[in-house]
Amino acid sequence: MVGETETPPKAKEEPQLPEAQLILTKIDEKIETIHTNGQKEETSIERKKRIRGKRKKLNPDAPKYPLTGYVRYTNERRSAIKDENPTKTHIEITKQLATEWLELPEEKKQAYMDEAEKDKMRYISEMKEYSKTHNVELRRKKKKKKGNSEVSEKPVTAPGPSITAPIVSQEKPLKEGDRDIQIFTEEFLEHNKEIESELKIMRKKLMDLEQQNSNLERYVEGMKGGVEKLEFEQTTLNTKNNALEKYQRELKTMLVTALSGVALSDKKTPSMDNIEMYMHELSNLSGSPAILNKAKELIRKLDFQSINV
Template sequence: MENNENQEAPENAKKSSKASTSNDEKAPDSSDNTTQQKSKVSKAKKRKKPKDTTAPRHPLTGYVRYLNDRREAVRSANPSLSFAEITKMLANEWTNLPADKKQQYLDAAEQDRERYTREYNAYKQTEAYKLFQQQNEKKLKESKEEGKSNHPVVAPELEFGNFDIPIFTEEFLDHNKLRDTELRQLRKSNTDYEQQNAILQKHIENMRDAITKLESEITQQEKNNASLQKHLDHMRTTLTNGFSGVKLPGIKEVATQQNIDTYMTNLHSILLENSSHDANLLQTVRNIVGGLEFNG
């Protein structure tokens, strides 16, 4: 009996060894399959549309502009809230924001959208745009050909596997937080500068329109002044020719091209006095004026 038990023990040990060996061999296979599937998932996720770094900057909506303006203040006032909670709070603020204040952000967004449309239309005429389109079409074609040959099947549950979360030091976290704060401040400053540039650009366009309008009005006024000056010169010449032989009482000078303005002023003063001895002068003036033609 003891011999049988001793013989069975090595046999059981061998079986146990084979079983463990079998289990050890199966584990790497399962790991390899998981690794390959994760690799396929990673490759599938990486197949994103290429980003055109040379294209104009996309416009920001009014809501995003409001978030950029308010996020830092809300974060400072509520340091214990998460990013999602802060975003939810800002969304509620945007919903309840007065119409006049909300319109300011919407107007800025509309100006930014017009800016993007202008810049993108101009960008489509450049060689950089054509080169990017060619590269994009080439990558798309290669991606389709690769997809036809591989036909990867991605299980949805693999996208949410166990991930190793590294434990960062406090120094790294503080450094990362500082850099994140600086990045938000730079983004906010960039947004403010872009809004100011949009407003200044609008002022410049208005000033250019006003200058063009003033130049047109000045040109028209110069033409009118030239026409009036021509008519005035014609009237002076006509009056000088008509009254050159008429002497005014008490005045030795006769009407000339140089003194016609003073001459007509004196004549007007004499006629307003309505003296009896000026009856002949008044009749003479009537006859001369009646025969003059002032249309040049």
């Protein structure tokens, strides 16, 4: 109908990024890139204003946004990685930088964090001064605009349709700058989607590694229990072996002492070195029953219970 304003198209909602430190650092990197080019990431209100043909201009006097420690590290390393790997894409380089940052030693990482903290304090200080000056300027412009609007409202007597008609004409056309921002915004959203996709893959790999680590920890605990059990069994066996060796020595000593006067047919007498061979030959001595009976009588008198184990 004539005089009705055309409803502007509803802006697509920006996809929510996962809340993870790596995402925040990558978003900070993108924000810093935007500030380096003299631009600023669009808020939802600014995006709606852009669609309606009302682009908000940036104030060049505003303080420069502070850089995080991760962004400082990537700015320092990005050119070197790009020179070393000219075939790598921007996403692959960003992924490598994120991996390097996670593996960076704490003492080296702290240097970047300290610089970031100094930059943050600088930004807060400059922002306070800027806010004071900027707020005063905004109030002055607001008063001036209010005075101009009061003067312009008095002679207006045209009916409603004639007033709304120019509003429609102001909302429909888009400037060249608006189209540039729209293209940039789509690229920015696409970049965020790619980052989110990579993060999903990295998160899955992290979960797999955590599961493997958990399995290894359980395996190590089981191995520790097995080692402790084997050590206990070894200690027990060593104790028994020592006791048996002691019993063997005392038994040999007792037999050598008792049978020292019993010589075999070849005049062999027992000693600590040959007692085992001596006893074997004695048991097979069937041709000299007198010697065998004498040895049996001497062994029968031995008190084996007196051997201490």
